Amino acid sequence: MSKLNIDQKTIFGLFADKKSDFLIPDYQRPYAWDDTECQTLWEDIFTFAFPDNDCAKFDSDTDEYYLGPIVTFTNTAGKMEVIDGQQRLTTFMLLIRAFYARFGNMRDEDSVETSKSLAKCIWKTDERGIPQKDKLKIDSDVATDNDKDEFLQILRTGSAEGMKSKYAHNYRFFQNEINDFLNRYPSYFIYLPLRILNNCILLPIEADNQNTALRIFSTLNDRGLPLSDADIFKAQFYKFYSQNNKKDYFIKEWKRLEEICEKIFPQKTGAPMDELFTRYMYYERALQKNKSSTTEALRKFYEKNSYALLKKEQTFENLKMLADFWYDVSNQDKERFSDRILRRFFVLNYAPNGMWYYFASVYFMHNKDKNGQLNDEKFYNFLTKATAFIWAYAITNPGVNALRTPVYAEMVNVIEGREPNFSEYLFEKDRLMSMLKNYQFSNIRPITKSMLAWWAFNDEHQELLSIELSLEIEHIFARNRQEIENALSDKKNLESLGNKALLEKRINIRASDYKFEAKKKYYTGFTTDKNQIKEGTKIYELAKFAKEKTDFAETDIVSRNQSILEGFANFLDANNLLK
Numbered sequence: 001m002s003k004l005n006i007d008q009k010t011i012f013g014l015f016a017d018k019k020s021d022f023l024i025p026d027y028q029r030p031y032a033w034d035d036t037e038c039q040t041l042w043e044d045i046f047t048f049a050f051p052d053n054d055c056a057k058f059d060s061d062t063d064e065y066y067l068g069p070i071v072t073f074t075n076t077a078g079k080m081e082v083i084d085g086q087q088r089l090t091t092f093m094l095l096i097r098a099f100y101a102r103f104g105n106m107r108d109e110d111s112v113e114t115s116k117s118l119a120k121c122i123w124k125t126d127e128r129g130i131p132q133k134d135k136l137k138i139d140s141d142v143a144t145d146n147d148k149d150e151f152l153q154i155l156r157t158g159s160a161e162g163m164k165s166k167y168a169h170n171y172r173f174f175q176n177e178i179n180d181f182l183n184r185y186p187s188y189f190i191y192l193p194l195r196i197l198n199n200c201i202l203l204p205i206e207a208d209n210q211n212t213a214l215r216i217f218s219t220l221n222d223r224g225l226p227l228s229d230a231d232i233f234k235a236q237f238y239k240f241y242s243q244n245n246k247k248d249y250f251i252k253e254w255k256r257l258e259e260i261c262e263k264i265f266p267q268k269t270g271a272p273m274d275e276l277f278t279r280y281m282y283y284e285r286a287l288q289k290n291k292s293s294t295t296e297a298l299r300k301f302y303e304k305n306s307y308a309l310l311k312k313e314q315t316f317e318n319l320k321m322l323a324d325f326w327y328d329v330s331n332q333d334k335e336r337f338s339d340r341i342l343r344r345f346f347v348l349n350y351a352p353n354g355m356w357y358y359f360a361s362v363y364f365m366h367n368k369d370k371n372g373q374l375n376d377e378k379f380y381n382f383l384t385k386a387t388a389f390i391w392a393y394a395i396t397n398p399g400v401n402a403l404r405t406p407v408y409a410e411m412v413n414v415i416e417g418r419e420p421n422f423s424e425y426l427f428e429k430d431r432l433m434s435m436l437k438n439y440q441f442s443n444i445r446p447i448t449k450s451m452l453a454w455w456a457f458n459d460e461h462q463e464l465l466s467i468e469l470s471l472e473i474e475h476i477f478a479r480n481r482q483e484i485e486n487a488l489s490d491k492k493n494l495e496s497l498g499n500k501a502l503l504e505k506r507i508n509i510r511a512s513d514y515k516f517e518a519k520k521k522y523y524t525g526f527t528t529d530k531n532q533i534k535e536g537t538k539i540y541e542l543a544k545f546a547k548e549k550t551d552f553a554e555t556d557i558v559s560r561n562q563s564i565l566e567g568f569a570n571f572l573d574a575n576n577l578l579k
Contacts, residue, residue, distance in 0.1 A: 003207075003208045003212075004205060004206065004207055004208070004212070004216075005204075005205075005206040006203065006204070006205050006206075007204060008201055008202075008203055009201070009202055009203075009204055010197065010198050010199065010200065010201060010202075011067075011092060011096075011121070011196060011197050011198075011200045011201075011202065012117060012120075012121060012197035012198055014070070014202050014204055015092075015093075015096070015120075015121035015122075015137060016117070016120040016121050018124075018125065019080075020080065020137055021078065021079055021080055021124070021137065022072070022079070022080050022082055022089060022137060022138040022139070023075070023079035023080065023081050023082065023138070023139050023140075023141060024082050024086050024089075024090070024138070024139070024140040024141065024142050024148075025075075025081045025082070025083075025141055025142070026141040026142055026238075026247075026251060027234055027235050027238035027251075028082070028086050028142050028231075029086075029142070029231055029234075030142055030146075030147070031086075031087065031090055031142075031147070031148075031151070031165075031166050031167060032087060032166070033087050033090075033091050033166065033170060034166060034169070034170070035169075035170075035173065037087075037091070038091065038170050038173050038174070039173075041091065041095075042173075042174070042177050044065070045065065045192075045196060045200065046181075046192075048063070048065040048195075048199075048200075049191065049192055049195040049196070049199075050185075050188060050191075050192075055185075055187070055188045055191055058191070058195065060195070060198065060199060063195075063199055064199055064200075064201045065199060065200045065201065066201050066203075067088060067092075067200055067201060067202050068085065068088060068202065068203065069084065069085060069202070069203040069204070069205050070082065070084070070085035070088070070089055070202055070203070070204045070205065071083045071084035071085060071205045071207065071213050071216050071217055072204065072205070072206055072207070072213065073206065073207040073208065073209055073210055073212065073213040074206070075210075079139070080206075081210070081213070083207075083210075083213040083214060083216070083217045083235075084213075084216065084217045085202075088202075089138070090138075090140075090151065090167075091170065093121075093122070093137075093138055093155060094151075094154065094155075094167065094170055094171045094174060095174050095196070096118055096121050096122060096193075096196075096197075097122055097154060097155050097158060097171065098158075098171060098174040098175045098178055099114075099118055099174075099178060099192075099193045099196075100115060100118040100119060100122060100158065101158035101175070102175075102178050102179070102182070103115040103118060103193070104158070110190050111190065114190060114193055114194060117193075117194075117197055118193060118197070119131040121137065121197070122136065122137060122155060123135055123136060123137060124136070124137060133156070136152065136155050136156065138155070139152070140152065147165030147166065147167055147168075150163045150165040150167050150168055151165070151167040154167055154168065154171050160172055210239065214232065214235055214236075217232065217235070228271035228273070228274050229271075229274050229277060229298045229299045229302070230271045230273035230274050230276075230277060231271065232299065233277060233302060233307075233310055234254060236307040236310040236311070237250060237254070237310055237316060238250060238251075238254075240310065240311045241316075244313075250316070253316070253320065257273065257276070257319065257320060257323055258272075258273060260323045260324070260327050261273045261275065261276050261323060263327070263330070264323075264326055264327050264330040265326075274298060276319060276322065276323055276326075277298055277302065277319070278298055278358070279322060279326070279357055279358055279361040280315075280318065280319055280322055280361065280365075281298060281301050281302070282358040282359075282361055282362050282411060283318075283322075283361055283362045283365040283366070284301075284309065285301075285408075285411070286362050286366075286408075286411040286412050286414065286415045287415055289412050289415070290408070290412075291405075291408045291409050291411075291412055292408070293401065293404040293405045293408060295404070318365065321365075321368065321372050322361060322364065322365060324372065325361075325364050325368075325372065326361075329345055330467065332345070332346075332464070332466070332467060336373070338376050338380070339464060340380055341376065341379060341380055341383065342464050343457050343462075343464055344380065344383040344384060344387065345383070345467075346453070346457065346464060346465060346467060347387060347453045347454050347457050348360075348383065348386070348387055349453075349467055350446075350449050350450050350452075350453035350454075351387075351390055351391075351446075351450055352390070352391070352394040352445075352446040352447040352450045353390070353394070353400060353403060353446070355390065355403045355404070355407050356386055356387075356390055358407075358411075359386055359407055359410070359411060360382075360383070360386070362411045362414050362415070363379070363382055363414050366414050366415055367379070367414075378419075381419070382419070382420065384575060385420055385422075385575045385576075385577070386420070387454065388571055388572050388575040388577055389406070389420075389422050389425070389575075389577055390403065390407075391447070391450055391451065391454060391568070392427055392432065392568075392572055392577065393406065393425070394446075394447045394450070395432075395435055395436065395439055395447060396427065396431075396432065396435060406422055406424070406425045409424070410422060421576065422577060426577055426578060426579045427572060427577055427578055427579065428578070428579050429569060429572075429573070429578050429579070432569065432572070432578075433565065433566075433569060436565045436568065436569075437565065440495070441495065441496065441497050441500070442495060443473050448473065448497070448500070449471075449473060449502070451497055451564070451568070452473065452497070452500055452501055452502045453471075453502060454568070454571075455497070455501075455541075455564050455567070455568075456501070456502055456539055456540070456541060458567060458571070459540055459541060461540045462539070462540040462541075463538060463540070465538055469504065469538075470504065470505040470506075471502040471503065471504060471505065472502070472503060472504075472505050472508045473500050473501075473502065473503075473508075474500065474501050474502065474503035474508050474542070475494065475499055475500060476499055476500070476501060476516070476519075476542070476545070476552045476556075476557075477493075477494065477499050477516070477552055477553070477554070477556075477557060478513055478514060478515065478516075478519070479494065479513075480513040480514075481514075481515055482494050487553070487554065488554050488557075489554060490554075493554055493557045493558060493561075496557060496561045497560075497561050497564045497565070498556075498557040498558060498559070498560040498561025498562070498563075498564060499557045499560075499561075501539060501541060501542055502539055503537055503539060503542060504537055504538070504539075507522050507523070507536070507537055510522055516549070516550075516551050516552040517550070517551065519546075520546040521546075522534075522536070522537075523536055523537050523542045523543055523545065523546035524536040524543060524546045524547065
């Protein structure tokens with residue numbers, strides 16, 4: 001049975017303990033706290049130490065401020081490896097060092113004694129209790145932290161001059177706050193560091209081994225910085241590669257993987273790398289022939305059988321190939337992908353939900369060659385059919401989770417070497433057309449933008465656009481025009497697909513409230529009175545309208561709407577998705 005040593009301690013009790021010799025291990029993430037976290041910490045501590053801004057209201061015998069846990073285990077070198085609480089521990093070291101730098105210039109008896117207490121938290125002491133200033137109480141081996149040396153230098157010297165790291169930034173923040181505090185509350189000054197050292201409480205949890213520490217690590221959060229699933233997976237990989245004498249290789253490749261993921265995956269929750277692990281998870285689910293519409297949480301999926309998946313070199317190599325694939329997709333790499341593939345990706349970027357990312361990941365992982373390449377013809381057909389099905393299903397079966405059942409089944413088909421066909425979910429044309437005609441394509445529905453993106457690129461003349469281009473929904477017959485002229489006999493036509501198109505945000509802002517005759521110059525581009533060139537839209541259809549039409553009236557809306565709906569039905573038919 002694993003053993004834990006849990007003993008509530010003050011900051012001084014933990015940091016000044018002669019046994020305390022902390023190590024931030026190389027598999028940990030880089031230091032991440034910034035102004036927001038430091039400001040919150042400082043304000044919380046100040047409010048605690050001086051209730052109602054009154055020094056006398058503090059009871060040093062009973063008042064305590066809980067700062068959270070610190071999870072460690074003692075490694076073979078006798079160091080206390082920090083598994084959880086790294087951000088908090090590092091920040092308090094900077095804060096204590098900033099106080100020590102200030103008290104080091106004071107010579108009154110109270111200040112000297114406070115300075116001695118602070119020093120015992122920063123440096124190891126000899127048998128007489130005298131700090132040895134060449135031996136810090138903390139060290140950092142974080143492989144992906146290029147600034148760790150600045151952290152250690154700040155602790156040694158008390159100076160962050162010329163440094164630009166987060167460590168230096170936060171150290172200067174505390175220096176400024178301490179100086180400001182001394183100027184505003186000189187009579188209180190001696191009490192603040194003492195109340196921090198003696199009344200701020202940590203809960204050190206000392207595990208007897210790394211595995212136990214990691215299990216605890218998986219259930220705790222750093223202050224304001226929730227642990228990501230990828231942090232835990234990283235620790236498992238690190239352990240595996242260390243045991244196989246490939247630690248340096250792993251550290252180098254993991255850092256590269258982190259850099260790629262930070263560039264290509266939006267960070268909504270968790271870490272960017274969580275998204276990579278999620279996309280890979282669907283490939284592993286498909287390998288297991290798992291068609292269940294119930295998806296396990298990411299961490300729960302990977303922790304099966306004691307993280308067996310993360311104890312395989314192939315898993316890490318697969319993750320690298322998958323990340324490179326999506327990196328090239330996000331950068332619209334024309335050496336890797338043909339123009340027609342990139343056009344499909346552009347449209348899928350406007351998909352009504354994110355299921356296509358997982359579907360495409362499974363397809364790539366199963367069909368890639370040894371160089372990570374795909375057959376262009378087959379991949380194009382796959383993306384085209386996926387687009388057709390996902391768009392239609394979003395209309396006939398709305399709901400975030402509705403798409404899981406058919407797509408999960410097709411993921412297994414891909415793994416078994418069959419081309420996706422969605423044979424059990426084909427659409428009945430008359431019913432689909434009826435739903436399309438009665439569907440309210442409001443701007444708040446994702447499928448509206450999806451349909452407009454598909455329609456724009458259904459025209460072979462439409463050039464490939466940058467994924468980073470910001471496109472908004474344009475009303476060709478302006479809303480403002482209808483309010484003034486009341487020219488539409490059926491007001492529903494104003495919000496139909498026939499009256500909407502994608503348009504660059506920079507143009508949409510200027511063209512939104514004009515009659516069509518006035519809009520035309522924004523669609524085609526123009527030169528201002530100051531000879532400034534204003535580029536027109538890159539949406540081919542709108543540019544064509546501007547050149548060929550003098551007006552865009554209700555008959556144009558109705559005709560274009562019919563063309564879009566019938567064109568979409570034909571698109572489904574061409575992909576064998578109609579009964």
